[in-house]
Amino acid sequence: MASPSTIKVSVKDVPVFSFNPKPETAEKASEVLQKDYEEHNIYFNDEGFHNHIDHHVLSIFALGASPEDVERSYAIDSKYQRPALPVDESIVKRLSSPDEFRKLAGKREHYPNFLQFFKQELEAKGVGQVVHDYIFAGGEFADDMLARFFAGMRPSID
Structure with a gap:
């Protein structure tokens, strides 16, 4: 179940413009988005450019991507992310x-x-x-x- 700390993507929550999102891709999207949330900084550089992994993953999920497509997208986009900062x-x-x-x-x-x-x-x-x-x-x-x-x-x- 989704919560403020847990990401859970579902085929029931897709946007109006979607094309055959798959339950197995929802699982993979949830997994990589949770990993991104826990491990990466919102900004990938000192100029304030922000991490777009969530935009990319959710877009391809809604358009019917496979779990492998989601994993590949995450692998590419995560290469240049910075580690998350600690909470004070x-x-x-x-x-x-x-x-x-x-x-x-x-x-x-x-x-x-x-x-x-x-x-x-x-x-x-x-x-x-x-x-x-x-x-x-x-x-x-x-x-x-x-x-x-x-x-x-x-x-x-x-």
Whole structure:
């Protein structure tokens, strides 16, 4: 069963545009995505280019790839990934303070801490409540998060 810490792909959860996804490929996709999640950094270089293994694996799964296709894709894409950074539990605890959260938001080295924080939030509150609290609740904090949510959709003016 899928959880904030466990990836489980299913043929029941395919997107509208899919072509004959296979249960055995769902198993392989789950396996390699879990491995990627546990072993690789979200950024594969210092410029902030992010790991696209999940995009690639999920796309070819939905298009009917074989388990061997998924494994081959993972093997190619994982060659240039960097190892995952460790979680700092003391920082994860600090992220429950909106001031600390804002202070550390956007700093790449804190990605694993934010990931751990949100896993804990999802486990405690559920997806709907977390999305509401952090994106749609209104107010300065949620409005800032909503803007960050869409920040990659516009060119930088810096």
